[in-house]
Amino acid sequence: MDKGNRRRFFLKSAGLGLLPAMLPSIPGLAQVGTAQQKVAIKPIVKFFGDGDLMEPDAYLRILNELQAKGKVGKDRYGIGGSVEDLEKEMAKLTGMEKAIFLPSGTMANQLAISLLSGDRAKVYLQDLSHIYRDEADAAQTVFSKRLVPLGMGKAFFTVEELKFAIEGLPSEEVFASGIGAVSIENPIRRADGQQVPLEEIKAISAYCREKKIPLHLDGARLFMAAAWSGNSIREYAQYFDTVYISLYKYLGASSGAILCGKESLISQVPHLMKVHGGSMYGNWTNAAMALHKLEGFEDKLKRSIRAFVEISEGINKLPDCSIQPIPGGTNIYFLQLPQGINGPIFQKEMREAHGVWMGRPDKNGRVPVTVNETLLYRSPIEVVTAIRNSVKKATNS
Ligand SMILES: Cc1ncc(COP(=O)(O)O)c(C=O)c1O
Missing domain, CATH: 3.90.1150.10 (Aspartate Aminotransferase, domain 1)
Structure with a gap:
């Protein structure tokens, strides 16, 4: 307690x-x-x-208690203090090379798929996903992506559905344009928190790796998937190139997100955050709270x-x-x-x-x-x- x-x-x-x-x-x-x-x-x-x-009141009380214990450190534009501590913790937890704090999950998702896909437009994802349904068409309007929904109205798509969509492209479209990325949301909010089975994730990941298609995980509630499936956060993360986890849905922060991935990709995020107006001077209140809640x-x-x-x-x-x-x-x-x-x-x-x-x-x-x-x-x-x-x-x- x-x-x-x-x-x-x-x-x-x-x-x-x-x-x-x-x-x-x-x-x-x-x-x-x-x-x-x-x-x-x-x-x-x-x-x-x-x-x-x-x-x-509860938020401020906890922050005060953390401060009294020397557990709150100020950052400057996300450098140093509690933000850096949280990023290190999240990188450890996911087993990924690097983690970065972002102001929102929407920005984490959008920057991840933009960086993963480069100049290739198509991104395959669940029809019911947050990126497809609830991010104000940012991928299309801001990042010039073409989102291609799969698994219509269902919690997830199978590797067979993904293969069918990708391998059918040459006969469906005349001008080839390359596949940018695949994204999976797990668990999926619009399907009452249903999970994507780990076996399906493994199969999709193996297919994507074989085809050199980057794979993103919208794991806003990944801790829920892990707790209910019995698979660890690290187990899930290993099948993806980037993983986003929310800091406010259950980790106590008033807002914020963490994006994990390879050092080479994550190191490009600060510049993009600035370009899109998401580079905030101080993030320590959110980071210190999430770090505290993460423990145990x-x-x-x-x-x-x-x-x-x-x-x-x-x-x-x-x-x-x-x-x-x-x-x-x-x-x-x-x-x-x-x-x-x-x-x-x-x-x-x-x-x-x-x-x-x-x-x-x-x-x-x-x-x-x-x-x-x-x-x-x-x-x-x-x-x-x-x-x-x-x-x-x-x-x-
Ligand atoms: C699955 C999922 N992904 C992404 C987000 C976006 O998070 P944020 O509100 O931090 O932009 C949400 C928020 O509800 C979500 O449920």
Whole structure:
């Protein structure tokens, strides 16, 4: 348990009569219980997001604690301090030659595919990928790339589909123009966090290497793929030429990205970052936080999964309730509540009486839930009890 959470448990167990008055100034804590009940203070469990998306007070407190321990170092345009420490850590973790901090994952993806493909225009990628769907056509408009989607509407494309697309080109197009790169997103956000199987990655990588086509990994949530598949970050990274990992989805930073690859490629990134207006003077607040969260993160994730297994077992014993996994998925599941439940009341009760936040169940009583480190803030039995009591309240109303 980190210091922040210890502090929360202290507050919880201290039974402080003054707390109701103080509460508005302590964000991140839930005031649990009705006016009639004894007030209890608990850290909030959030069944959404990949990590504990911190509020400013918690963020600043942790940075202060890190600073007091001498663990915050200022950089200048990404040189030195916490940024350099984080880059070294990420290079070690992925087993790649070099890592660099960038202001966003979008920029990491775009610069990676631009550098990998050089003056060859075509880049093959998943139809549902962030690069294809959610980067404002930057590859086409800014980097003169032609994105070619594969695996339409599916989580991933197979090596056979890639081969078919590439080897069919001479008969499909008259003027040959070379293949720039292939990109894989894993896990894939628009497919509810489904994974690309490692065997498929290996086959695609072997084919790309044989054909000398560079391969990029949008691994924004690579830690999730690693935790749910049991393959290490390094295992995944070895099949790619560049790997991007997000710093804010679960590593605590308020924004930022890391791109890893060969020294010769990564050393070209600072110039391009400048050209595209992404060269920021100081990045240490994000880097120091991510570096801090990185320590022991894989273990924390494993413990969160174990907690969720216990929570699921408890939920599955409640009448008409179940946890439904997504085939080949990662940290996103569906919680099925009794048909006819009043969704808004359930959500409100969970939030206000129990300090457990989740989305609103739909008209069929179904709501997505995400496994993240906040599950460790309470015992599984407490979470199951919260659900049981809230279901009762929302079915009697
Ligand atoms: C899979 C994936 N790749 C890339 C990005 C882009 O990250 P950023 O918001 O840092 O630009 C996101 C953000 O949601 C994402 O989900």
